[in-house]
Amino acid sequence: MFAEERLDEIIKILNSEGKLKVKDLSIKFNVTEDCIRKDLKTLENQSLLKRTYGGAVQVRESAEDIDVLIRKDADITTKTIIAQKAFNLINHRETIFLDISTTNIILAKLLASSNKQITIVTNMLDIVNVLSKPNNIRVICTGGILNRNLDGFTGAPTIEIISKYKFDKSFIGSCGIDVFDESITTFDIDDGITKRAILESSKKSYVVMEDSKFHMDGNYKFACLSDIDCIITEKAPKEEVESILSDFNIEVF
Structure with a gap:
């Protein structure tokens, strides 16, 4: 699987499950955890997710407190x-x-x-x-x-x-x-x-x-x-x- 295909799959999983774990993705795609961390950093730089300890979550908006x-x-x-x-x-x-x-x-x-x-x-x-x-x-x-x-x-x-x-x-x-x-x-x-x-x-x-x-x-x-x-x-x-x-x-x- 090419890197771009893996990134697309990671986003699909995130949209489905709401959060990601580096360890699980590493096993799923048969790549190192460091490779997955780099993928998540790439996607975070594109504002497609937010990295957390051990994984990532969806980017969510903060609702405005309007009168x-x-x-x-x-x-x-x-x-x-x-x-x-x-x-x-x-x-x-x-x-x-x-x-x-x-x-x-x-x-x-x-x-x-x-x-x-x-x-x-x-x-x-x-x-x-x-x-x-x-x-x-x-x-x-x-x-x-x-x-x-x-x-x-x-x-x-x-x-x-x-x-x-x-x-x-x-x-x-x-x-x-x-x-x-x-x-x-x-x-x-x-x-x-x-x-x-x-x-x-x-x-x-x-x-x-x-x-x-x-x-x-x-x-x-x-x-x-x-x-x-x-x-x-x-x-x-x-x-x-x-x-x-x-x-x-x-x-x-």
Whole structure:
């Protein structure tokens, strides 16, 4: 096998498995470990991977911590597709939680214009405003400590209220999911521990997020793949991502 062919194969393995080990590649390609290290250095110089001790991992983007007032006007078409899918999963008489998420604002608008008789608990002010007039929806706001950047409530007082409920379904926002290390992330610590409390109080949990977030990370891990039931995104994820989610019995909509 020529060196260029080996490099191509290494990238295919990385895309499939999410990480590489020098020892395993050395055995697979029947070359020395030094040869593999040189290959990984070449690929790192091309920004195709990131070397680690004993191997390499995929290059992932860091999601930007942008104020919610700016984010809610971005990617409207994509978020509307996700929100519509979430809307179709909500049944009459259910009690649901809408987490701090710009996609959930759109979902709230869809619910407000529907005839579904439901109870919505939320910690996001924008969602409360959207739902302030419709008679078909009973609205409960958690209250707590206001996080102005997120336009919602997080932290201990909010968590205390959330812990009193058992939601039929919850719809959770996220900055990113890394299926290869099984992490679900956000930026703000208080937001993260609040999301964790929502998951623990939910019979069924859905993460609502754009497909691009399978390749992004926040800096606070609030859950693992085993903690959620479903992911709602605008399109089917890559085959290797979907395969890992299937191993965790996570439904993808």
